[in-house]
Amino acid sequence: MxxxxxxxxxxxxxxxxxxxxxxHGPNGEHLDAPATVAGAATTLPVIEANTEGFELVGTLHEDELSVLVDRYDTNEPVTTGTLDVELGTIKAQSKMHHDIGDFSFTDPKLLAALRQPGDHALVFTLVTGNDTDLIEGKLAVAPGTDSHGHRQxxxxxxxxxxxxxxxxxxxxxxxxxxxxxxx
Missing domain, CATH: 1.10.287 (Helix Hairpins)
Structure with missing residues (x-):
């Protein structure tokens, strides 16, 4: 032998x-990620914030910060109006994707700042119909995360x-x- x-x-x-x-598996799922009931879990940086009137969930993608907004009491999606964001001295306006129903931020300065590791305090200004609201939240970006959310x-x-x-x-x-x- x-x-x-x-x-x-x-x-x-x-x-x-x-x-x-x-x-990765045949459908692109992470084989080393823990299984979830609702499907594949995202590892992309996410912000969740709310006020008495509205709530939002934003996801930092490679080419945009995508933000979904709905009314807090009814969960009715907000698909009209404007949504702006401030990060320190950086201010950006969103564009509405009517097919998806999300507000999309594509400002290069904003995205470059958000990709840096750390906690980013964001202030969103929502104007829809007769309602205006400031929504504050924190986007946490872990060190060593690339633009697809994978750990490097x-x-x-x-x-x-x-x-x-x-x-x-x-x-x-x-x-x-x-x-x-x-x-």
């Missing part, structure tokens, strides 16, 4: 373990994986050399 050197075995096990996280694998992890691959190659070459010297 042939024996595999312990180093080679450890390298194979470690590389296999590092290959699994972040894998750090350089250290890539270095460790490459080092283990080199060690595996050395172990295999060492084993081949040892066999040749016996023959």
């Amino acid at each position: 042939k024996r595999i050197p312990i180093i080679a075995w450890l390298c194979c096990v470690t590389l296999t373990a590092h290959a699994a996280p972040g894998a 694998l750090g350089r250290v992890a890539w270095f460790v994986a490459a080092l283990l691959a080199v060690l595996l190659l050395i172990a295999i070459l060492w084993r081949i050399r040892a066999r040749r010297s016996i023959s």
Whole structure:
């Protein structure tokens, strides 16, 4: 029976373990994400805020901050009017997507600021019909999250994986050399 050197075995096990996280299934779902009852959970940064009159949910995508607004008491979607946002000195106006019913912020300065890791205090100004409201909320962006919401694998992890691959190659070459010297 042939024996595999312990180093080679450890390298194979470690590389296999590092290959699994972040894998995607046939429908693009994350195989390493916990299962949810309502379907695939988003890892994109989300803001939820409300006042006595309105509530909003916003999601930071790669190319926009998409915000859904509804009336707090009735959950009736707000699809008319204007929605503006302030982040420090940055002010931006939204465009309404009537097909989806969301307000879309695409201002490059706003999006660049929101992509920075940290907690971003946002103040939304909603004007619809005779109603006006200020809605304050916080968008938390975790360090190491890319624009698709995936956690980025750090350089250290890539270095460790490459080092283990080199060690595996050395172990295999060492084993081949040892066999040749016996023959």
